[in-house]
Amino acid sequence: MDARAAFNDAALAAVESEIVRLRTALSYAQACELPEAEGRDIVVAGREVQLTTFRQRTPSASSGEVLVTVQVARFGLGGIVSYHIEKGLIFSPSATPRDATGPELTESGG
Numbered sequence: 001m002d003a004r005a006a007f008n009d010a011a012l013a014a015v016e017s018e019i020v021r022l023r024t025a026l027s028y029a030q031a032c033e034l035p036e037a038e039g040r041d042i043v044v045a046g047r048e049v050q051l052t053t054f055r056q057r058t059p060s061a062s063s064g065e066v067l068v069t070v071q072v073a074r075f076g077l078g079g080i081v082s083y084h085i086e087k088g089l090i091f092s093p094s095a096t097p098r099d100a101t102g103p104e105l106t107e108s109g110g
Contacts, residue, residue, distance in 0.1 A: 006045050007083075010044045011083070015070050015085055015086065019087050022068060023097050031068055032066055034053065035055065036056065037055075039052035044072065048074075050072070050074075051071070051072055066091045067089070068091060070088070086105060087099070087100070
């Protein structure tokens with residue numbers, strides 16, 4: 001496996017690990033109370049990246065759903081994003097958290 005594939009696999013694993021943690025640790029009310037964005041530096045496959053969690057209402061906010069997105073981003077020279085991967089969860093007042101779909105992530109600006 002080349003270095004790029006190893007990095008991609010490790011970045012995806014970091015995102016998925018955080019998604020699993022959030023799915024089991026947060027209630028709907030707690031998801032609603034998350035900050036709009038919160039990031040921290042982590043090391044993935046020997047490279048420093050930013051792991052950021054975003055919270056926002058879904059485009060169909062009348063349902064009360066909250067989208068929590070986890071993103072790993074690596075920045076190149078000049079602060080331009082050179083890599084990013086993200087996954088999300090939809091928290092609802094009346095259901096267990098579910099994975100966000102690709103279109104839901106795209107509509108949120110991801």
